[in-house]
Amino acid sequence: MARAYRTAITTHVDGGLYVYGHNLVDLAGNTSFAKAIFLILKGEMPDKSSEKMFEAILTVAIDHGVEPASVVAARNIYSGGSPVQAAVAGGILALGEFHGGAIEAAMENFKKYESVGVKRLVEDFAKSGTRVAGFGHRLYDTDPRTQRLLEVAKQNGFFGKYVKFALLCEGEISKGGKKLPLNIDGIVAALLLEMDFNPKVGKGVFIIARTPGLVAHVVEEALREKPVRRLLEKDVEYDGPRPRK
Amino acid sequence: MARAYRTAITTHVDGGLYVYGHNLVDLAGNTSFAKAIFLILKGEMPDKSSEKMFEAILTVAIDHGVEPASVVAARNIYSGGSPVQAAVAGGILALGEFHGGAIEAAMENFKKYESVGVKRLVEDFAKSGTRVAGFGHRLYDTDPRTQRLLEVAKQNGFFGKYVKFALLCEGEISKGGKKLPLNIDGIVAALLLEMDFNPKVGKGVFIIARTPGLVAHVVEEALREKPVRRLLEKDVEYDGPRPRK
Amino acid sequence: MARAYRTAITTHVDGGLYVYGHNLVDLAGNTSFAKAIFLILKGEMPDKSSEKMFEAILTVAIDHGVEPASVVAARNIYSGGSPVQAAVAGGILALGEFHGGAIEAAMENFKKYESVGVKRLVEDFAKSGTRVAGFGHRLYDTDPRTQRLLEVAKQNGFFGKYVKFALLCEGEISKGGKKLPLNIDGIVAALLLEMDFNPKVGKGVFIIARTPGLVAHVVEEALREKPVRRLLEKDVEYDGPRPRK
Amino acid sequence: MARAYRTAITTHVDGGLYVYGHNLVDLAGNTSFAKAIFLILKGEMPDKSSEKMFEAILTVAIDHGVEPASVVAARNIYSGGSPVQAAVAGGILALGEFHGGAIEAAMENFKKYESVGVKRLVEDFAKSGTRVAGFGHRLYDTDPRTQRLLEVAKQNGFFGKYVKFALLCEGEISKGGKKLPLNIDGIVAALLLEMDFNPKVGKGVFIIARTPGLVAHVVEEALREKPVRRLLEKDVEYDGPRPRK
Numbered sequence: 001m002a003r004a005y006r007t008a009i010t011t012h013v014d015g016g017l018y019v020y021g022h023n024l025v026d027l028a029g030n031t032s033f034a035k036a037i038f039l040i041l042k043g044e045m046p047d048k049s050s051e052k053m054f055e056a057i058l059t060v061a062i063d064h065g066v067e068p069a070s071v072v073a074a075r076n077i078y079s080g081g082s083p084v085q086a087a088v089a090g091g092i093l094a095l096g097e098f099h100g101g102a103i104e105a106a107m108e109n110f111k112k113y114e115s116v117g118v119k120r121l122v123e124d125f126a127k128s129g130t131r132v133a134g135f136g137h138r139l140y141d142t143d144p145r146t147q148r149l150l151e152v153a154k155q156n157g158f159f160g161k162y163v164k165f166a167l168l169c170e171g172e173i174s175k176g177g178k179k180l181p182l183n184i185d186g187i188v189a190a191l192l193l194e195m196d197f198n199p200k201v202g203k204g205v206f207i208i209a210r211t212p213g214l215v216a217h218v219v220e221e222a223l224r225e226k227p228v229r230r231l232l233e234k235d236v237e238y239d240g241p242r243p244r245k
Numbered sequence: 246m247a248r249a250y251r252t253a254i255t256t257h258v259d260g261g262l263y264v265y266g267h268n269l270v271d272l273a274g275n276t277s278f279a280k281a282i283f284l285i286l287k288g289e290m291p292d293k294s295s296e297k298m299f300e301a302i303l304t305v306a307i308d309h310g311v312e313p314a315s316v317v318a319a320r321n322i323y324s325g326g327s328p329v330q331a332a333v334a335g336g337i338l339a340l341g342e343f344h345g346g347a348i349e350a351a352m353e354n355f356k357k358y359e360s361v362g363v364k365r366l367v368e369d370f371a372k373s374g375t376r377v378a379g380f381g382h383r384l385y386d387t388d389p390r391t392q393r394l395l396e397v398a399k400q401n402g403f404f405g406k407y408v409k410f411a412l413l414c415e416g417e418i419s420k421g422g423k424k425l426p427l428n429i430d431g432i433v434a435a436l437l438l439e440m441d442f443n444p445k446v447g448k449g450v451f452i453i454a455r456t457p458g459l460v461a462h463v464v465e466e467a468l469r470e471k472p473v474r475r476l477l478e479k480d481v482e483y484d485g486p487r488p489r490k
Numbered sequence: 491m492a493r494a495y496r497t498a499i500t501t502h503v504d505g506g507l508y509v510y511g512h513n514l515v516d517l518a519g520n521t522s523f524a525k526a527i528f529l530i531l532k533g534e535m536p537d538k539s540s541e542k543m544f545e546a547i548l549t550v551a552i553d554h555g556v557e558p559a560s561v562v563a564a565r566n567i568y569s570g571g572s573p574v575q576a577a578v579a580g581g582i583l584a585l586g587e588f589h590g591g592a593i594e595a596a597m598e599n600f601k602k603y604e605s606v607g608v609k610r611l612v613e614d615f616a617k618s619g620t621r622v623a624g625f626g627h628r629l630y631d632t633d634p635r636t637q638r639l640l641e642v643a644k645q646n647g648f649f650g651k652y653v654k655f656a657l658l659c660e661g662e663i664s665k666g667g668k669k670l671p672l673n674i675d676g677i678v679a680a681l682l683l684e685m686d687f688n689p690k691v692g693k694g695v696f697i698i699a700r701t702p703g704l705v706a707h708v709v710e711e712a713l714r715e716k717p718v719r720r721l722l723e724k725d726v727e728y729d730g731p732r733p734r735k
Numbered sequence: 736m737a738r739a740y741r742t743a744i745t746t747h748v749d750g751g752l753y754v755y756g757h758n759l760v761d762l763a764g765n766t767s768f769a770k771a772i773f774l775i776l777k778g779e780m781p782d783k784s785s786e787k788m789f790e791a792i793l794t795v796a797i798d799h800g801v802e803p804a805s806v807v808a809a810r811n812i813y814s815g816g817s818p819v820q821a822a823v824a825g826g827i828l829a830l831g832e833f834h835g836g837a838i839e840a841a842m843e844n845f846k847k848y849e850s851v852g853v854k855r856l857v858e859d860f861a862k863s864g865t866r867v868a869g870f871g872h873r874l875y876d877t878d879p880r881t882q883r884l885l886e887v888a889k890q891n892g893f894f895g896k897y898v899k900f901a902l903l904c905e906g907e908i909s910k911g912g913k914k915l916p917l918n919i920d921g922i923v924a925a926l927l928l929e930m931d932f933n934p935k936v937g938k939g940v941f942i943i944a945r946t947p948g949l950v951a952h953v954v955e956e957a958l959r960e961k962p963v964r965r966l967l968e969k970d971v972e973y974d975g976p977r978p979r980k
Contacts, residue, residue: 025879027795041951060762065752066481068473086828093583098324099324138475228314235495250970255975269553278522278548282523300523328821341573446705449706460694461694464691465497483741483742485744486743559811572831583821
């Protein structure tokens with residue numbers, strides 16, 4: 001009878017710990033954390049240029065200030081008196097479709113339409129009335145993080161068909177309207193495809209990158225603020241029914 | 246060999262579903278939800294007065310407006326594009342020690358000190374320099390929810406030794422200083438002891454009571470707000486190092 | 491300028507707490523918890539028959555044993571040494587599309603197709619190759635919980651067009667193949683429509699109903715088990731690469 | 736009036752993004768992810784040897800197989816139909832006191848007792864009847880991960896007073912009884928003190944290290960398993976009351 005849990009990731013052999021066949025204890029001290037992340041997500045070690053590209057992706061997304069919804073959630077949770085792991089988990093819960101969670105969808109799109117052409121992508125999305133994942137940002141007309149990743153991609157041989165297609169999309173989508181720049185989700189999606197990752201890891205890469213930022217904010221809340229946060233009257237508008245007699 | 250999971254709560258017998266021996270399908274339509282909650286937390290059905298008391302506890306704690314940290318967390322999580330269950334879970338994560346999570350500790354205290362006396366409790370806490378769980382509220386000098394539960398307790402025969410001890414504590418703790426009123430955590434703790442609940446259920450009772458409020462706020466966020474929330478510049482103060490050259 | 495948070499649910503007026511205009515402190519002791527839940531989800535008080543129907547829905551879904559994924563998640567989280575709120579939240583996180591989370595989708599479907607007809611629903615789903623939300627159960631050919639809710643619906647005047655349509659769907663979907671019974675998600679979806687709820691509350695109703703069950707399991711884990719759970723060797727199959735030299 | 740959120744971590748200046756004064760966009764492509772993590776947790780860049788030590792800590796803790804409670808929670812949550820961020824968050828929720836969460840407590844202990852002496856530590860814990868955080872492991876007599884981190888510490892100049900004290904503790908605690916080896920929590924705690932980290936980051940370092948492993952397991956669940964997990968009858972023992980008539 002089949003066992004309840006099946007895995008190809010990590011096994012214990014004679015007291016040793018192996019990740020996709022690599023001795024984890026030997027890796028420690030001899031390899032970078034980013035390399036180990038690449039290994040555990042893809043099942044194989046990165047070459048030198050993939051490692052550099054991957055380090056850049058993870059680094060650039062490590063934090064975006066106290067303003068995002070994920071940080072506000074994490075800090076409020078800690079402030080209620082729950083432990084660090086609960087607050088960090090709460091921050092990660094906010095990483096949905098509109099907040100770092102579009103990478104998987106963007107990867108699926110780029111994969112599907114790269115061979116069919118950008119016109120078709122734009123038509124299909126116009127028909128369905130939905131936004132194309134990976135484009136647009138509330139703050140940026142040109143996302144400086146995207147620009148930086150494009151440079152690193154050029155330097156390391158990842159300016160390939162998916163990146164080019166993503167830039168084509170940016171031009172086409174922004175035609176005759178508001179500029180919708182290739183955002184961090186979009187460029188990370190294209191680069192993960194260049195590195196031959198499965199789209200299913202897309203959201204996870206952003207979660208991994210952002211977790212240290214969330215931890216830093218939770219620790220800052222712990223060391224500098226007093227419990228418990230509460231919205232101020234001036235930030236709240238009540239527009240429901242008046243008290244009944 | 247012992248099986249991995251052991252439970253005394255619910256079992257399946259011949260296609261029927263039994264909670265502590267009561268046929269759940271028969272209960273539905275013949276009993277109140279509050280009665281079923283009492284059963285699943287305590288292992289036995291409440292009598293009429295316990296049911297009334299328990300309904301009052303759950304009802305009075307169902308919501309406290311949009312201001313608490315739990316609601317802010319839940320709404321920010323939904324706003325990031327995650328589903329309802331993630332947002333509600335995130336709200337519950339905020340229900341820590343300083344936000345509804347003091348009931349268990351208050352139950353333990355009342356249980357331990359009720360026979361020893363209030364002087365000893367005050368001394369012990371003064372020595373350790375910690376606050377007594379279940380007293381004090383940022384908004385209220387007298388918590389109207391506590392007052393209401395005291396009335397219902399009188400009407401239903403639960404104004405017993407633990408409630409009296411809690412009120413004694415309130416007087417003693419507030420002596421010669423700021424009034425620290427018996428808050429909702431404190432009165433619920435005393436009442437759960439009157440009903441002979443295990444302190445370990447304390448936090449859970451508050452979670453159960455508040456979950457509908459969290460759901461309502463998340464649904465309101467879904468129906469009335471656009472993604473994604475972000476703090477405004479005016480709400481943020483940066484006091485870290487200046488950009489380096 | 492608009493305030494950051496807008497709500498029509500709960501407000502504080504002169505130290506009083508009002509939910510959709512109803513004084514919460516007055517409700518406590520005078521109303522059932524189920525009634526308060528109805529109020530906070532719908533913005534108005536239920537009449538007697540709606541209250542009975544709603545109590546039955548919440549009660550029948552309160553628990554389904556230790557076996558479901560949500561309970562396993564919750565118990566494992568508690569076992570790692572995290573507090574009750576973290577474990578209950580973790581259980582709720584598992585209430586996704588395949589585990590109580592289909593109510594919203596079923597409500598949307600019933601609403602859309604009730605006037606168009608069941609043939610069209612079956613055709614559309616056959617074309618898209620997806621399963622119809624609210625039908626089928628791993629354990630049951632006929633879900634006893636559904637049967638019970640149908641009885642209560644008849645007794646209370648909720649055996650209306652949506653319930654009838656749901657039963658029509660059951661017949662049509664199961665034609666010439668495996669019986670796909672109207673499951674608990676499906677019947678709850680139809681009944682919430684009969685009571686004129688917004689589909690967006692669907693998932694929340696199940697979360698509210700199941701939270702007491704999750705609390706009970708977490709408390710049982712706390713009182714009866716030792717940390718920390720770990721899968722046994724016999725339950726795990728490793729099929730990844732062998733250790734490298 | 737004070738602003739609601741205060742931070743010293745990250746700021747936006749003229750479209751640039753600065754973490755503790757370092758331009759994040761410039762860091763990307765020029766620095767390792769581990770270096771950026773160090774920066775965001777400590778407020779300053781690591782030197783070469785701290786970077787190596789930190790990479791080793793993060794790498795060795797990246798995963799420990801499918802067996803731990805965190806992985807079981809994460810996979811069950813995904814299996815219920817919730818998205819990747821919910822499943823990863825659920826896994827992190829399990830990282831409590833008994834599962835990676837002891838680093839902070841161990842740091843506090845080592846800091847407090849290092850100058851006072853190991854005898855006093857053992858006495859104090861014997862008196863209070865609690866276990867010393869950072870020692871003992873269900874699987875290992877000697878944790879190979881600890882051994883490896885000790886080697887890397889020697890090579891990089893971190894075999895200092897806290898590491899020596901931790902090893903002293905191991906000897907003293909294990910005297911005349913079961914060997915309680917310095918476990919991964921314990922050695923990481925000592926090393927973070929050698930690198931002068933605040934104890935409050937302890938839990939966060941483990942969360943950051945383990946998140947990629949959790950992502951990998953959730954992705955594997957997504958790509959290889961069908962919803963929805965459910966315990967088998969053979970794994971469950973019911974010992975509650977029998978069905979009533």
